[in-house]
Amino acid sequence: MTGVTLQRTVKRYGEVQVIHGIDLEVEDGEFCVFVGPSGCGKSTLLRMIAGLEETTEGQINIGARDVTKADPSERGVAMVFQTYALYPHMTVEQNMGFGLKMNGVPSAEIKKKVKAASDILKLDDYLKRKPANLSGGQRQRVAIGRAIVRGPEVFLFDEPLSNLDAELRVEMRVEIARLHKEIGATMIYVTHDQVEAMTLADKIVVLRAGHIEQVGAPLELYRDPDNRFVAGFIGSPAMNFLNGKVMDGAVAVPALGRSVMPEVNLPMEGTEVIIGIRPEHIEVQRGQGGLNAELSEALGGVSYLHLGTHTDERIICEERGDERAREGDTVDIAFEPRRVMVFDAQSELRIR
Structure with a gap:
């Protein structure tokens, strides 16, 4: 069982506090989405879970392990960023398997894991291509595939669709939802787009100025918001x-x-x-x-x-x-x- 638990987590940059004592539990296998306006702290919170930002106070558990001070490589997470960050001189297959290669995983095992991820993401026809010969949606699928081959306990997505056009965003939303159902892993997803949140999430966490405003299932937040901010943020057009x-x-x-x-x-x-x-x-x-x-x-x-x-x-x-x-x-x-x-x-x- 691999959920994620935050206990009174705080983040400060000098005298400026941007995350204010957040308590949150993400259940094993849950698709949890952080939403909120720009500057609300959602990406910072995700990076704290990944270990890319130091936690000033509080505790972060992944499964039964306290990973608050652990290096990112020791946390059992894989992160998909807004930018694809693919190596332009490598093929799709090489990009997806590069992390395993650097960790000394045997070539036969790398090939097996890349093939399994490629089957899930329907990338078999593109394994020999380089990123320049792929569409934006295909590149993002490669970035997701690179995360899958690592076999992480938790997937972290930081606004992965924001660079795509409207049609591709819809297509990739469907892909990510299907991926979650197929893999069943715990996923935490950051977006400022409440439509993405409503269509993907099992649980939505609405953030404002480093505080949690409300946590709940998509339709629960839509039908029963606790305050004006949540009522106005969830739903399109706004209330x-x-x-x-x-x-x-x-x-x-x-x-x-x-x-x-x-x-x-x-x-x-x-x-x-x-x-x-x-x-x-x-x-x-x-x-x-x-x-x-x-x-x-x-x-x-x-x-x-x-x-x-x-x-x-x-x-x-x-x-x-x-x-x-x-x-x-x-x-x-x-x-x-x-x-x-x-x-x-x-x-x-x-x-x-």
Whole structure:
């Protein structure tokens, strides 16, 4: 059993602290994704697990071993980076087996392990090619294959798809998901793309400024976020947020010109709150209301309608079907009270 456990892990660069006492358990065989905005500490945390960054305080265990002070080569991990880092003068086969060769592994064993990895990643037709003759997606598969042949206990991925175009990103997401199912190894994956996180992860860790905001399964975070940050980060397009105030047992929302009654225990009268409603939970009612359709992003099967309000707050609605609002239309919106989330305006914590 080889999971990863972080206990009160801290990282400082001089006087600047970037990781703030993180506790986390990644189960054996789990696909765990670190997400968050740039600078939140997700790559630093991954590099601490790999041993590429020194842990200032706390403890990191891989399986039953304390590896906090261990060299990267002694941790039983393999890392796939954003850049492919392939040797241009070597073939695919040589690139994949180079690490084993440097460790003195016999040639016959290297060939066997490279062939096994090549079968998994469907690289058999490219083993004699050099990196210059491969596409970006094929190069990333070679980089993953190089990690596989080492037989690590834990795979670490640091934004491996960020250099690929949109089509290749989708293709490689599928490849990585299939790889995890086939190998069953523990994988920790860093991305700023919440779509990647939602489609790949068994568990998502949402980070902000070196702190964990929430940990959970993808749909758990989508349906039941703990605070405004998580609610706005998970989901695409992002959740709509509108300012409101508790009045007469409901929430008065100036942007809508009316009150809404969410199915939550509202705080005391006069409390400033924020309501959140996802674009896909809003119904657009054309030919009525006082919201201005400023932009319609037509993406084929779905359109995203951007609405302006007299409070200058913006609302994005998802529309499907043949009849959709157009730019310049005046519309109203409707939604089910159970779909509305409420957050404290000061702490931004969820009110349930």
